[in-house]
Amino acid sequence: xxxxxxxxxxxxxxxxxxxxxxxxxxxxxxxxxxxxxxxxxxxxxxxxxxxxxxxxxxxxxxxxxxxxxxxxxxxxxxxxxxxxxxxxxxxxxxxxxxxxxxxxxxxxxxxxxxxxxxxxxxxxxxxxxxxxxxxxxxxxxxxxxxxxxxxxxxxxxxxxxxxxxxxxxxxxxxxxxxxxxxxxxxxxxxxxxxxxxxxxxxxxxxxxxxxxxxxxxxxxxxxxxxxxxxxxxxx
Amino acid sequence: xxxxxxxxxxxxxxxxxxxxxxxxxxxxxxxxxxxxxxxxxxxxxxxxxxxxxxxxxxxxxxxxxxxxxxxxxxxxxxxxxxxxxxxxxxxxxxxxxxxxxxxxxxxxxxxxxxxxxxxxxxxxxxxxxxxxxxxxxxxxxxxxxxxxxxxxxxxxxxxxxxxxxxxxxxxxxxxxxxxxxxxxxxxxxxxxxxxxxxxxxxxxxxxxxxxxxxxxxxxxxxxxxxxxxxxxxxx
DNA sequence: ACCTGAACACCGTTCAAGT
DNA sequence: ACCTGAACACCGTTCAAGT
Numbered sequence: 001x002x003x004x005x006x007x008x009x010x011x012x013x014x015x016x017x018x019x020x021x022x023x024x025x026x027x028x029x030x031x032x033x034x035x036x037x038x039x040x041x042x043x044x045x046x047x048x049x050x051x052x053x054x055x056x057x058x059x060x061x062x063x064x065x066x067x068x069x070x071x072x073x074x075x076x077x078x079x080x081x082x083x084x085x086x087x088x089x090x091x092x093x094x095x096x097x098x099x100x101x102x103x104x105x106x107x108x109x110x111x112x113x114x115x116x117x118x119x120x121x122x123x124x125x126x127x128x129x130x131x132x133x134x135x136x137x138x139x140x141x142x143x144x145x146x147x148x149x150x151x152x153x154x155x156x157x158x159x160x161x162x163x164x165x166x167x168x169x170x171x172x173x174x175x176x177x178x179x180x181x182x183x184x185x186x187x188x189x190x191x192x193x194x195x196x197x198x199x200x201x202x203x204x205x206x207x208x209x210x211x212x213x214x215x216x217x218x219x220x221x222x223x224x225x226x227x228x229x230x231x232x233x234x235x
Numbered sequence: 236x237x238x239x240x241x242x243x244x245x246x247x248x249x250x251x252x253x254x255x256x257x258x259x260x261x262x263x264x265x266x267x268x269x270x271x272x273x274x275x276x277x278x279x280x281x282x283x284x285x286x287x288x289x290x291x292x293x294x295x296x297x298x299x300x301x302x303x304x305x306x307x308x309x310x311x312x313x314x315x316x317x318x319x320x321x322x323x324x325x326x327x328x329x330x331x332x333x334x335x336x337x338x339x340x341x342x343x344x345x346x347x348x349x350x351x352x353x354x355x356x357x358x359x360x361x362x363x364x365x366x367x368x369x370x371x372x373x374x375x376x377x378x379x380x381x382x383x384x385x386x387x388x389x390x391x392x393x394x395x396x397x398x399x400x401x402x403x404x405x406x407x408x409x410x411x412x413x414x415x416x417x418x419x420x421x422x423x424x425x426x427x428x429x430x431x432x433x434x435x436x437x438x439x440x441x442x443x444x445x446x447x448x449x450x451x452x453x454x455x456x457x458x459x460x461x462x463x464x465x466x467x468x469x470x
Numbered sequence: 471a472c473c474t475g476a477a478c479a480c481c482g483t484t485c486a487a488g489t
Numbered sequence: 490a491c492c493t494g495a496a497c498a499c500c501g502t503t504c505a506a507g508t
Contacts, residue, residue, distance in 0.1 A: 008489075011491055037482060047493050049483075058482065059402040063409070110391045114412035122413070122431070123421035130423060138469055140427030144434050145443035152387035159345045167294040174298070177349035178357070186358035188365060192375030196357070199379050208380035211450030218449045219468050233454050234373055243508075246472055272501060282474050284502075293501065 009046050016054050019044065020068045023061065027103035031162045035103065064115075066108035071117025073097070077124075082224035083131035084217055088209065088231060090125065091150045095205055098154035102161035109155035122147075133221030142216065149212055157201050206231065244281050251289050254279065255303045258296065262338035266397045270338065299350075301343035306352025308332070312359075317459035318366035319452055323466060325360065326385045326444055330437070333389035337396035344390035357382075368456030377451065384447055392436050441466065 022043045027035050037058060041048035055061040075093045077086065098105035112118070125147065129139035160171060178197045183190025210231035217223045257278045262270050272293060276283030290296040310328045312321065333340035347353070360382065364374035395406060413432045418425025445466035452458045 009492065011489095014492085036480085038480080049485090049494080050492050052483070053491060057401075059398075059405065063405065110394045112406050112409045114409040114415070119413070119416045119421050119424055123416075123424040126423035126427050126431075136423070136426035137430045139423070140430035141434065141438075141442055141469060143427070144431060144439040145446065148388060148391065148439050149384065149443050149446075152391040153383060155391060156345045156383065156387040163294075166292075170294065170298070171347050174347045174349040178354070180349070181354045181358075186354050188361040188371070188374070189354055189358040191371035192361050192378070195372040195375035196361075196379060199376065203376075204379040204383050207376055208384050208447075211380065211384075211447050211454070212443075214450035214453045215446030215448070215468075218453065219446070233450075234376060244473065246508095249473085271499085273499080284475080284504090285473050287502070288472060 009050075014044065014046060014050055014054060016064060019051055019054055019061065020064050023065050024068065024104055027065075027107060028101055031103035032106050033162070033164060035107065062107060063111055063113045065104070066111045067113040067115035067117040069101075069104055069108055069117075070113075070121050073121070082227045082229070083128050084213060084220075084224050084227070084229055086128045086131075087125075087146065087216070088213060088229060090128075091146075091209055094150045094154050095157075095202070098158040099161070099202075102158040105154055105158035106162045109151040109158065132216075132223070142219075146212070146216070149208075153205055153208065157205075207234065210234075244285075249279065249281060249285055249289060251299060254286055254289055254296065255299050258300050259303065259339055262300075262342060263336055266338035267341050268397070268399060270342065297342060298346055298348045300339070301346045302348040302350035302352040304339055304343055304352075305348075305356050308356070317462045317464070318363050319448060319459050319462070319464055321363045321366075322360075322381065322451065323444065323448060323464065325363075326381075329385045329389050330392075330440055333393040334396070334437075337393040340389055340393035341397045344386040344393065367451075367458070377454075381447070381451070384443075388440055388443065392440075442469065445469075 019040070023035065023040060026039055026043050030039065037048040037051060040051060044050070051061065055064065073093065075090050098109070122143065126136075126139045126143045129142045129146075130136065132139075134142055160168065163171065176197050178189065179193045181189050181193060183193075189196070210233040213229060213231050214233070217229075254275070258270065258275060261274055261278050265274065272283040272286060275286060279285070286296065290299065308328065310325050333344070357378065361371075361374045361378045364377045364381075365371065367374075369377055395403065398406065411432050413424065414428045416424050416428060418428075424431070445468040448464060448466050449468070452464075
């Protein structure tokens with residue numbers, strides 16, 4: 001309260017890591033809507049335009065945030081267990097990350113950063129597919145499709161959670177409104193409406209993951225025979 | 236050239252349908268970035284604020300656009316063929332829609348509108364799952380997970396295509412840059428880098444769809460015995 | 471009743487000026 | 490060399506004023 005807020009920052013205060021960390025804090029607190037250059041300036045205690053000394057554009061900053069978020073993730077590896085379980089663990093971790101940090105997930109999940117964190121994660125997941133007996137090229141193909149599913153699904157929910165409260169409320173009430181569809185006009189929807197309306201996003205994700213995992217194992221040269229996976233189809 | 240552009244619009248010119256149609260035109264021409272209230276006003280030849288006579292907010296307009304886009308879709312039904320083929324057709328149609336009209340897909344794919352177009356599409360897809368022998372509740376569950384996968388995947392690519400040209404260029408060059416990752420540090424990525432870097436989005440979608448379809452058929456009470464589906468795992 | 475136009479509180483980005 | 494502050498061309502939304 002004593003220090004005047006308009007003090008000039010010392011010369012070397014800002015760097016790329018500081019700005020990325022402040023961006024992630026801002027995204028966690030205020031969501032994507034609150035992540036603006038003026039807001040970032042306030043978070044840093046600097047003028048918004050100072051960021052442009054370190055990143056050429058907001059988009060370049062977004063890519064740096066993308067890699068930092070990936071690099072932060074520390075999914076415990078499951079050596080000794082079935083490789084399929086590793087995939088399930090990675091997918092669930094990503095899904096939960098989108099639930100906890102919707103702003104960061106919504107902003108970054110469709111971007112590709114050619115940086116160390118991204119490379120390390122890709123290397124890890126391709127390695128998991130090779131455990132399943134896929135050769136390197138097929139493991140690369142499976143990796144791309146698996147990651148696309150995982151990120152796309154997590155991002156979709158994150159984008160919804162990141163909406164402003166009124167829009168989110170409207171969307172959720174619309175899901176519930178499936179119950180009010182005329183069963184004469186929409187007989188199939190009418191018969192399933194209660195289930196569709198009350199289904200949680202996580203239940204829907206889990207069933208989609210079960211479908212995917214079933215498909216992956218069917219394609220795998222080395223399926224995990226005798227091992228029951230932790231996904232529950234239609235449970 | 237002769238008519239002065241600032242003529243006042245006749246009283247009943249604007250209505251919800253006109254505004255939604257102009258929004259879709261704008262999204263197709265200029266993408267999500269170009270879809271602003273001032274731009275919509277120009278497209279309509281009206282003052283931007285006139286739209287607020289018909290929609291309470293931009294978000295309410297977005298939900299109307301969502302339903303209109305769904306209602307426009309006319310996926311040919313495949314009575315007589317295997318029900319799995321209908322799912323494949325619907326998924327591919329959605330994917331292609333996101334490629335052709337990225338702005339509209341990116342804006343709407345995570346929203347739920349409780350309106351006729353949405354109800355009719357839901358009814359149709361739940362019906363397809365019932366053809367596969369799922370009871371109504373399970374068909375409702377499968378519908379949610381299938382649609383989430385389909386829309387999320389299509390939206391993710393659409394959001395990328397909707398980026399401004401410079402950001403898109405940066406992202407695509409980053410995908411290619413997976414080739415330059417150090418193979419000593421990232422041996423799995425190194426072995427698959429060429430495949431990962433040159434893989435198209437559609438190839439990745441098709442493999443993901445094949446995984447999902449394999450999983451769905453494995454769960455179905457009435458799989459399509461003796462029928463070869465049009466998805467090609469790892470082809 | 472419906473559309474306009476000015477106004478408000480914001481954006482991302484640039485660049486001359488300060489230190 | 491690095492940060493500031495004013496400026497530019499935008500946003501979504503509101504509301505008194507016009508017709």
